Amino acid sequence: MVVTEPSDWMEPYHDRMPVILDGKQIDAWLDGSAGTEILTPAEDSALKERTVSKRVNKVGNDDDPTLIEQETA
DSSP states (O other): OOEEOOOTTTTTTOSOEEOOOOHHHHHHHHHTOSOGGGOOOOOGGGOOOOOOOGGGGSTTOTTOGGGGSOOOO
């Protein structure tokens, strides 16, 4: 995973965020023709905030799709 400084959206949550390349940038990154100038924060619209279960921190729950289901009170 390649990370960069946070966008305005991400900054309240963390001091870095993933770089998400668009389709036109992927080949250039992989073949080396693009430089670090494309390693910019993802657009705010590319990511969503979502509440997850507190069970996400439990060892062994790394492949449990129910972790992202909305919990009822």
